[in-house]
Amino acid sequence: MTSETSSLRALWHQVQKQEGAPNARSSHAVAVIGHKAYVFGGEFEPRVPIDNLIHVFDLETETWSVAEVKGEAPLPRVGVTMAAVGEFIYVFAGRDDKHEELNEFFSFNTITGEWKLLSSGDSSPPHRSYHAFAADLEGKRLYAFGGCGQNGRLNDLWAFDIETGKWLSLPAPPPESTCVPRGGPGLAVVNGAVWVIFGFCGHELTDVHRYDTKKQVWEEVKISGDNPTGRSVFGTATIGKYIVLYGGEVDPSDQGHMGAGAFSGDVYFLDTENLTWTRGEVEAEEGQHPGARGWFAAASFGNAMLVYGGNSDSNDRLDDMHVLKIQA
Numbered sequence: 001m002t003s004e005t006s007s008l009r010a011l012w013h014q015v016q017k018q019e020g021a022p023n024a025r026s027s028h029a030v031a032v033i034g035h036k037a038y039v040f041g042g043e044f045e046p047r048v049p050i051d052n053l054i055h056v057f058d059l060e061t062e063t064w065s066v067a068e069v070k071g072e073a074p075l076p077r078v079g080v081t082m083a084a085v086g087e088f089i090y091v092f093a094g095r096d097d098k099h100e101e102l103n104e105f106f107s108f109n110t111i112t113g114e115w116k117l118l119s120s121g122d123s124s125p126p127h128r129s130y131h132a133f134a135a136d137l138e139g140k141r142l143y144a145f146g147g148c149g150q151n152g153r154l155n156d157l158w159a160f161d162i163e164t165g166k167w168l169s170l171p172a173p174p175p176e177s178t179c180v181p182r183g184g185p186g187l188a189v190v191n192g193a194v195w196v197i198f199g200f201c202g203h204e205l206t207d208v209h210r211y212d213t214k215k216q217v218w219e220e221v222k223i224s225g226d227n228p229t230g231r232s233v234f235g236t237a238t239i240g241k242y243i244v245l246y247g248g249e250v251d252p253s254d255q256g257h258m259g260a261g262a263f264s265g266d267v268y269f270l271d272t273e274n275l276t277w278t279r280g281e282v283e284a285e286e287g288q289h290p291g292a293r294g295w296f297a298a299a300s301f302g303n304a305m306l307v308y309g310g311n312s313d314s315n316d317r318l319d320d321m322h323v324l325k326i327q328a
Contacts (some may be wrong), residue, residue: 003241005242007328008039008280008326008327009326010280010324010327011284011285011323011327012282012284012285012288012290012324013092013285013322013323013325014285014290014321014322015041015059015285015320016062017052017133017319017320017321018063019064020063020065022053022064022316022319023044023315024318025043025282025316025317026295026296026309026310026321027041027078027080027295028040028041028042028050028078028080028084028308028309029041029042030298030306031058031082031299032071032291032299032306033087033089033110033225035059036058036059036083036292037057037059037272037306037321038056038082038089039055039056039095039297040054040074040080040106041076041078041084042078042080043138043317046079048102049068049076049097049123049295051076052073052074053066053067056096057308059323067110067113068077068106068115068116071114071116072106072115072116072117073106073115075097077095077096077102077129078094079093079095079130079148080092080093080109081093081132081133082299083134083135083142083146084299085135085139085142087109087110087111088107088108088109088110088111089108089245090106090133090135091105091107091288092105092106092144092161093105093124093125093127093128093129093147095130095158095320096147099129099152100150101128101148101149102129103112103120103127103128104124105120105124105167106118107120123136124167125144125158125167125169126156127150128148128149128234129147129148129183130147130183130184130233130281131144131145131146131148131183132144132145132146132185134187137189137190137191139162140161140162141160141161141162141189142159142160142162143160143187143194144157144158144159144160145187145196146150146181146196148183151299152181153182153183154181155170155172155173155181155182157170157211166184166189171217171218174218177207177209178207178220180198181202182198182205182232183199183232184199184200184245184249185197185205185232186198186199186235188236188238188243189202189234190243190272191241191272192214193213195208195209195221195243195270195272196208196210197232197236197270199311200249201233202233203252204226204229204251206227206230208231216231217256217266222275223277224276224277225277225278226268226277226279227277228245228264228268229250230250230268232248232249233248233249233295234246234328235247235248235296235305235307236300236305237298238325239300241271241272242270242271242326243272243275244263244268244280244305244324245296246266246307247263247264247269247290247292247296247297247307248264248294249262249263250263261294262264262313263284263293263294263313265289265291266279266280266284266308267279267280282324287299290307292299292313293311293312293318294311296308296310296311303325304325304326305324305326306322306323307322308320308321309323
C-alpha cells in the first residue's frame with residue numbers, strides 16, 4: 001500500500017455455511033445492526049424475485065433464522081437497497097416480478113418485527129432499481145442516488161430526514177457535470193459529503209463525484225494513485241476516512257441482466273482526505289478469498305465489510321458470506 005494507507009491491514013474471513021441458510025441469490029440487500037445481519041430481496045433466476053422474507057444471520061452464534069414480522073411488508077423485489085439507523089432498517093425501491101420499477105419506502109423495526117410503509121407514489125422519489133442508498137454517520141439522513149428509472153437511468157439525489165419523516169429533493173448535478181445518469185453506483189457519506197463512485201451508463205464508469213451537504217454543490221473529484229478499472233454493482237463500506245470498494249462487474253455481459261459479465265475480486269481503499277486510491281494487499285484466512293463477483297449485497301459494520309451472495313463469472317448465484325476485517 002502507499003504511505004497514506006500503509007497503516008491499514010485487511011483480512012478476509014469466510015463464514016461457514018450453516019443449516020437454514022437462505023437460497024443463493026443476487027441483486028438483494030443486507031444491513032447489519034449489532035451482531036445480526038438482515039438480508040432482504042434478490043433473485044436466483046434472472047429477474048425473478050425470490051421472496052419477501054427477512055433472513056437473519058447472527059454473527060456471534062453463526063446461525064440463520066427468518067424474522068417473525070407484522071405490518072405491511074414489501075412485495076418481493078430485486079435491485080433493492082437497505083440501510084440501517086439505530087434499531088431500524090430502511091428499504092427503498094427495487095423492481096417487481098413484472099419488471100416494473102418501484103418507489104415504495106419502508107422501515108423495519110428489528111426489535112418489534114414491524115414493517116411500516118413510510119412513503120410511496122408522489123411522496124417518494126421517482127421509481128427506480130439498482131440505485132445507491134446510504135445513511136450518514138449521525139443517523140439523521142438517508143441518501144438515495146441514481147439507478148434505473150422508468151424512462152432510463154437517473155442521476156438525481158434525494159435525502160430522507162428521519163426526524164421529520166420527509167424526503168428532500170437535493171440539487172442534481174448541473175448540466176455541464178460529468179456525473180451522468182447511471183445504474184449500480186457506489187454511495188458513501190464521508191467528511192460532510194455524499195460520494196458517488198463509478199456505475200454503469202452503457203459502459204463501466206471510472207469517475208468519482210461528491211456533493212457537499214453544507215455548500216449544496218457538486219464537484220468531480222480527481223483521485224490519484226492506483227485507480228480501479230471502471231465497474232458497477234460492487235460493494236462499498238465506510239471505515240473512518242476511507243471508502244472501501246470490493247468486487248463488481250468490470251465488463252458487462254452481451255446478454256445484459258440475463259448473463260454474467262466479467263467480475264473483479266480486488267479490494268481498493270479511497271482516502272477521502274488525501275484523494276488517493278490504493279489497491280489493497282488483502283490476506284484471506286485459510287485461503288478462503290471470496291473471489292470475483294458482482295450484484296452481491298454488502299454492508300459496513302464497525303471496522304468491517306460484510307459480503308453476502310451475488311453473481312459469479314459462470315452466472316451461478318452464490319450463497320456464501322465473507323467478512324473483510326480492516327485494522328488501522
